[in-house]
Amino acid sequence: MLLEASTDQRRWAKFFPLSREADFLQQMRDTIESIPGAYAMILSSLDGMQLASVQSGQSVNGSRLAAITGSLCGLxxxxxxxLGQEHFRDVLISTESGIAVVQRLPAPGNxxxxxTxxxxxxNVGIVSAQSRFCAQALSLMAFMSN
Incomplete structure (x- = not known):
């Protein structure tokens, strides 16, 4: 599967060492490839700024999606x-044509x-689980020493 990957290096540098960029993008690529039917993964800041994206086939507007997902996570x-439910994990959107999972990275990358x-x-369960594993890995990678 041919995957396009990119980062916004100016924004990226506010969250991560530039030296880790390739590792992050590879983790995102590996996750997309492990989910049958997955075609996009966007990493953004809570305030809706796109940090990185990996896409295959279906082109999406990463900047616009980053803004939407930041708001959706807050909602x-x-x-x-x-509802009296604590420890938010994710928001799942299921439509006739697909699935989207939005989740906040766990601490320390929260x-x-x-x-995704x-x-x-x-499969909803696979998308959700693989996305969660990726979020955990990215969060840990963000704060590892070089």
Whole structure:
């Protein structure tokens, strides 16, 4: 599968060492490849700025999606609190044509949000679990010493 990967280096440097860029993108590529039907993964800041993206086939507007996912993550957290449910994990969107999982990275990377998008043939459990594993790995990688 041919994957396009990119980062916004100016924003990237506010969160991660530039020397880790290739490792992050490889983790995201590996995750997309491990999810049958997955076609995009966007890493963004909580305030909606795109940090990195990996896409295959279906082109998506990463900057626009980063802004949406930042807001959606905040709404999910607020909804959970209003319902008396703690420890927000993710927001799942399921449509006739696909699945999107939006999740806040766990601490220490909890200032970031990860979006994973897959087509309608994808398994919701696999998309959610693999996205969570990727979010955990990215969070840990963000604060490892070089």
């Amino acid at each position: 999910g957290e607020t909804l959970g609190k209003e 200032r970031m949000v990860l979006l 998008a897959a087509n309608h043939e994808a």
